[in-house]
Amino acid sequence: MxxxxxxxxxxxxxxxxxxxxxxxxxxxxxxxxxxxxxxxxxxxxxxxxxxxxxxxxxxxxxxxxxxxxxxxxxxxxxxxxxxxxxxxxxxxxxxxxxxxxxxxxxxxxxxxxxxxxxxxxxxxxxxxxxxxxxxxxxxxxxxxxxxxxxxxxxxxxxxxxxxxxxxxxxxxxxxxxxxxxxxxxxxxxxxxxxxxxxxxxxxxxxxxxxxxYIPQATDGWVLATADVRALLEGSGSGHEPGFTGEAAQLGRTTAEVHRSLARALPTDVLTPAGAAEMADAMVERLAMASAEVPELAEHAPRVMEAYADFSEVDEPLPIQRIHGDYHLGQVIRTTPGWVVLDFEGEPTVPVRDRQRLSSPLRDVAGMLRSFDYAAGYLLVGHPGEAGLEWAARSWARHNREAFCRGYADGGGADPEKHLTVLRAFEFDKAVYEVLYEARNRPNWLRVPLESIATAAAAPPVPG
Ligand SMILES: Nc1ncnc2c1ncn2[C@@H]1O[C@H](COP(=O)(O)OP(=O)(O)O)[C@@H](O)[C@H]1O
Ligand SMILES: [Mg+2]
Structure with a gap:
């Protein structure tokens, strides 16, 4: 050299x-x-x-x-x-x-x-x-x-x-x-x-x-975690979460952005072979993460079932260009509304793979996981405080519901009607997070692990 x-x-x-x-x-x-x-x-x-x-x-x-x-x-x-x-x-x-x-x-x-x-x-x-x-x-x-x-x-x-x-x-x-x-x-x-x-x-x-440059904007993650903090500090005193209106508007904005991308760039419908390929990639990631993080392995059978259900979904799944790395840190709140940044996708993945069409529900799943993170983030230093955990979990639930409602109102595919697909994408994202946290921030590992445990314990989506 x-x-x-x-x-x-x-x-x-x-x-x-x-x-x-x-x-x-x-x-x-x-x-x-x-x-x-x-x-x-x-x-x-x-x-x-x-x-x-x-x-x-x-x-x-x-x-x-x-x-x-x-x-x-x-x-x-x-x-x-x-x-x-x-x-x-x-x-x-x-x-x-x-x-x-x-x-x-x-x-x-x-x-x-x-x-x-x-x-x-x-x-x-x-x-x-x-x-x-x-x-x-x-x-x-x-x-x-x-x-x-x-x-x-x-x-x-x-x-x-x-x-x-x-x-x-x-x-x-x-x-x-x-x-x-x-x-x-x-x-x-x-x-x-x-x-x-x-x-x-x-x-x-x-x-x-x-x-x-968009001046005077606030980062979505900062806004969301400030709301969780206010809720947890006022826990038990009936504090009303204030972010749900924002989450609903973010859902509408996300749907608008997806619709614009679908108008401007190619779209398609996922073939059964394409769905099987996607499911295989999810199974592979799960296997890799379970080998590295033993706590994940006990939930793996239920996660595998979710992937199998996904690969058997018989409704046609529209695919298009998507954001690819969607979370609260990629959106900023300005006075008129939300602005979406950073359409780069995952920078460590080759560009040709990031250009592949995918389901916009992947982005929805990304944001839903981010609500879990915003809720779990403040608990990282307070394990085992049941009251706080309950409050944080209900914050995440209210906001995910608001986001999904907003997404459907904004003209996106109603996430409530695609729960099998969403469940698989959320698991896949959480499994990715498990790997990431195990390698980079071990004291955060419980955030995705607990989400996986909770979702794995829930009954699979009917139908
Ligand atoms: N056009 C912009 N106007 C205002 N803030 C911006 C703008 N672009 C980026 N930012 C700020 O910079 C941060 C990082 O930008 P981003 O495009 O997500 O880069 P990276 O790929 O490094 O994550 C954003 O979260 C946001 O706070
Ligand atoms: Mg970014």
């Missing part, structure tokens, strides 16, 4: 967006490198790097935005994001650092959207804007904090530039679906994107998406 690659091998595992945590990095290979901004001999340069990180024989592609400056001209506030000193693109060694923290570079990066196309010498990285959309420049990017799998920069109150960290060849579904939904009041309008030609791939790969 080159000096740069050696430095990156140490730096990469510490980044929150790195999805291969806990597995040693055997190799880093810089696949391509482009200088997007160059502010003179002493000034900073901005480089976009596409790298391959090799772990356990598997290789994953990531995008890095690195700044470089002569070592003595690194401002003190950037010293804490320094990666090391090395040669970046020939010439004198420079200090390289995480460019997302450099206001000068993020400002210049936004300006690149207004430069004539092809300004990057190789032409292999392109900044695209939508016809008629003029990009307002002059602001600098501020990094969004919080639970994220990518890195997003907010420019004033104008834009969010989301740089995709894990790269797969082709158009990122976040861009594809937001473009298809452009004009909908329920999404943040896309304004442009950055794309690159990856070696050996004929279609461009999305590096970043520029989207309208």
């Amino acid at each position: 080159s000096q740069l690659e050696e430095l990156l091998a140490v730096w990469l595992p510490r980044q929150r967006w790195f999805s291969g945590k806990g597995i040693p990095i055997r190799q880093i290979r810089v696949e391509s490198r482009h200088t997007l901004v160059s502010a003179g001999p002493e000034g900073p340069d901005l480089h976009v790097l596409v790298i391959q990180a090799g772990q356990r024989g598997l290789s994953s592609r990531y995008q890095l935005l690195l700044g470089s400056r002569p070592p003595r001209s690194l401002p003190p506030d950037l010293a804490r994001v320094a990666i090391g000193v090395c040669q970046v693109s020939g010439g004198r060694p420079k200090v390289i650092y995480d460019a997302a923290h450099d206001a000068q570079l993020t400002g210049l990066l936004l300006e690149r959207f207004t430069a004539p196309t092809g300004a990057e010498p190789s032409g292999r990285v392109r900044f695209r804007t939508l016809p008629g959309g003029r990009i307002r420049v002059g602001s600098t990017g501020r990094i969004l904090t919080g639970e994220q799998s990518n890195t997003s920069l907010v420019y004033g109150e104008d834009y969010v530039l989301k740089t995709f960290r894990r790269l797969w060849p082709g158009t990122n579904p976040d861009l594809e679906l937001n473009m298809a939904l452009s004009g909908s009041p329920y999404v943040a309008r896309p304004c442009g994107w950055i794309e690159a030609d990856l070696a050996g791939h004929s279609t461009p790969t999305t590096l970043a998406m520029l989207q309208t």
Whole structure:
């Protein structure tokens, strides 16, 4: 490995967006490198790097935005994001650092959207804007904090530039679906994107998406958990849960978004073979999770029954493009209503798999699981407090009912009439969560495990 690659091998595992945590990095290979901004001999340069990180024989592609400056001209506030000193693109060694923290570079990066196309010498990285959309420049990017799998920069109150960290060849579904939904009041309008030609791939790969920033919005997870907290603190004093109206509206918005996606993009009906394939994937995941988490194994037979029921459903199941990673952290509440973000799907899954049509009830199941999480989250530190558990469970039940009612009112397939399908999808999502929590946050494991235990104890759906 080159000096740069050696430095990156140490730096990469510490980044929150790195999805291969806990597995040693055997190799880093810089696949391509482009200088997007160059502010003179002493000034900073901005480089976009596409790298391959090799772990356990598997290789994953990531995008890095690195700044470089002569070592003595690194401002003190950037010293804490320094990666090391090395040669970046020939010439004198420079200090390289995480460019997302450099206001000068993020400002210049936004300006690149207004430069004539092809300004990057190789032409292999392109900044695209939508016809008629003029990009307002002059602001600098501020990094969004919080639970994220990518890195997003907010420019004033104008834009969010989301740089995709894990790269797969082709158009990122976040861009594809937001473009298809452009004009909908329920999404943040896309304004442009950055794309690159990856070696050996004929279609461009999305590096970043520029989207309208929605100011003064509240994250759905924050809103929901604040409501659970208020309920639990007032537990026993007759506190009325306040989120159910929001949940119903979120259900309607979700149905509207699904309907728009179905109008704009291909739809189909799931064939029996397709249903069997879906059920097989669920069974496989269950087997893997049961092997890793013994507490799950005792519920596995009931979960298997739910999957068998799913594969035998004889009503035609409509399929279409869906959100793919739907939960309370992916929706924000603005004054007029809910806005849905992050149509990327699961970033660790290859894009071609995420583009497959699926049942919109998968997204419904995702959100229903999220209500369980919001309810269970505050109990993580209070195991065995029966009163609190009862209150939290009834919060989740009221909100799931409200969401489903809203979804049906908004023109979506009535979840109450598709309980067999929903039950299988909810189990599958919870099994995924069991695996995730066992590997990453063991003290949260009880949240999905208890949901599975409760649902497994409930009688299967009639009919
Ligand atoms: N257009 C936007 N307007 C306002 N806030 C946004 C916007 N896009 C993203 N955010 C905020 O950033 C967070 C992360 O964005 P998201 O697209 O979900 O990225 P990630 O893929 O990293 O999860 C969101 O939960 C939201 O709080
Ligand atoms: Mg997200």
